Amino acid sequence: MTVKLIGLKADHFRHPLDLEATTKLKQIPALDLAMRSLLGNVAEDFFYLNNIASSILISEKQLPDLYELLISASEILDIEPPQLYIQQNPAPNAYTLAIRGKKPFIVIHTSLLEILTPEEIKAVIAHELGHLKCEHGVYLSLANIMVLAAGLIPSWGTFVAQSLQSQLLQWVRCAEFSCDRSALLVVQKPSIVMSVLMKLTGGSPSIAHKLNLEAFMAQVKEYKAMSDTDIGILLKEMQTTQLTHPVPIIRAKEIENWANSPHYSQLLKTRKMSYNNESNYQGGWRNW
Numbered sequence: 338m339t340v341k342l343i344g345l346k347a348d349h350f351r352h353p354l355d356l357e358a359t360t361k362l363k364q365i366p367a368l369d370l371a372m373r374s375l376l377g378n379v380a381e382d383f384f385y386l387n388n389i390a391s392s393i394l395i396s397e398k399q400l401p402d403l404y405e406l407l408i409s410a411s412e413i414l415d416i417e418p419p420q421l422y423i424q425q426n427p428a429p430n431a432y433t434l435a436i437r438g439k440k441p442f443i444v445i446h447t448s449l450l451e452i453l454t455p456e457e458i459k460a461v462i463a464h465e466l467g468h469l470k471c472e473h474g475v476y477l478s479l480a481n482i483m484v485l486a487a488g489l490i491p492s493w494g495t496f497v498a499q500s501l502q503s504q505l506l507q508w509v510r511c512a513e514f515s516c517d518r519s520a521l522l523v524v525q526k527p528s529i530v531m532s533v534l535m536k537l538t539g540g541s542p543s544i545a546h547k548l549n550l551e552a553f554m555a556q557v558k559e560y561k562a563m564s565d566t567d568i569g570i571l572l573k574e575m576q577t578t579q580l581t582h583p584v585p586i587i588r589a590k591e592i593e594n595w596a597n598s599p600h601y602s603q604l605l606k607t608r609k610m611s612y613n614n615e616s617n618y619q620g621g622w623r624n625w
Contacts, residue, residue, distance in 0.1 A: 342522060342608040345415050347471040349604055350522060352514035352591075355471070362508050385440050392422035392444060406455065407443075410463040410523045416470050419443055421462070423450070429537060433465040435474050449537075452545040457533045460520040464530075467519025473512050517592050518601075525605070527596035534585040534592075557590045 348356075388394070395404045403421065411418035419433070419441040426446035435441035443465040450458060468474075520530045528550060535553040536545050595601050 341413050342415060342605075345470075345522070345608050347515075349608070350515065350518045351471060352511065352518060354511040355515040358508040358511040359473075384434055385442070388420075388422045388424075388442060388444065392424040395421040395423060402455070403458070406459045407462055410459055410466055413523045414463065414466050414470055414519060416466055419466075419469060421445070423447060429540070431461050431465055433468045435469055441469055451542045452536045452540040453533060456524055456526075456529050457536070460524045460530050460533050463523035464516045464520040466523075467516030468512065470519060471512065471515050473509075513588065514591055517588055518595055521592055521596060521601070522604075527592050530592050531589040534589045538585040553586070554589060554593065556586055560584075560586055 393399060395407065397404055400423065403423070407418050407421045419435070420443070422442060422444045424444050424446055427448050429446060429449035429452060431443065431445040431449055433441065433443050443462065445458075445461065449461065453461065517530060517534075520533075521527055524530065531554065532548075532550055535548055535550055538553070540548060
C-alpha cells in the first residue's frame with residue numbers, strides 16, 4: 338500500500354533549529370539577492386552541463402527502479418520531481434542543487450548505492466527532496482559549492498570561504514534535521530532513516546548488511562555523557578564547526594525522538610491518504 342501526504346507544507350515538519358538559522362541568514366541585508374546575482378545562470382548551467390557530461394541521468398529508460406523511487410518520494414511529499422543523477426565516486430554521498438529553482442537536481446554517488454537497500458535509497462532521495470520542499474535553495478547551493486566547486490571554480494570557493502562560510506555551515510547543519518524528517522515522512526519507518534545514518538558512519542559493501550542498529554543507537558548515551566564534560570564540549574565544537582552535516586549519531590537520535598512525538602503522529606494522521614494502486618486513486622494534488 339502506498340501512502341501520500343495531502344497538502345503538506347514545509348513548515349509542517351521543519352525543524353526549529355532550521356527555522357531559527359534560516360531566519361538569521363535572511364536578516365543579513367540583501368544576502369539572498371547578492372547570492373543569486375553572484376551565482377546566476379552561469380553557475381546553474383555549469384553544474385547542469387557537468388552532470389550531463391560526467392553522470393548518468395535517471396529516467397524511465399535508465400535505471401527505472403531508481404526512477405520509480407524518485408517519483409514515489411516526490412508524490413508523497415507533493416513536490417515536482419527534479420532530475421536525478423548517479424555519479425561514480427568512492428565517497429558515499431548525495432547532494433542537491435537548486436540555485437534559481439529552474440534546474441534543480443539530485444546527485445547520488447555510486448558508492449552510497451552499494452551500501453543501501455532500496456528503501457534506504459528512497460529515504461536518501463526523500464532527504465534531498467526535503468531541501469527543495471523547504472526551499473533551502475540558494476543557501477544550500479552556496480554550502481554545496483564550498484565543497485564541490487572550490488577546486489573547479491576557485492574564485493567562488495574563496496569568496497564564500499572568506500565571507501559566509503561559518504554561518505552557512507551552521508545553517509546547513511540545522512537544515513539537515515528538517516530533511517531527515519522529510520525522509521521519515523516518506524518511508525515512515527524511523528529504523529530505515531537511522532540505518533542510512535549508521536551506514537554513512539561506518540558502512541561498506543562488505544559489512545553494511547551486518548551492522549546492528551540497536552548497538553549504534555546505544556552509542557548516543559556514551560556520546561552525550563562525554564560531550565557534557567568540559568573536554569567533551571571543546572572536542573564537540575572542534576569536531577562540528579567545519580562540518581556540513583551534524584554528526585550522524587545525533588541525527589539518528591533526533592529522528593528517533595521525532596518519530597515518537599505527538600507532532601509526527603498527528604502530522605501523519607491529518608495529512609495521510611493511502612491507496613492500493615493508481616487506478617483507485619481519486620484525489621487531486623494541490624499546492625497550499
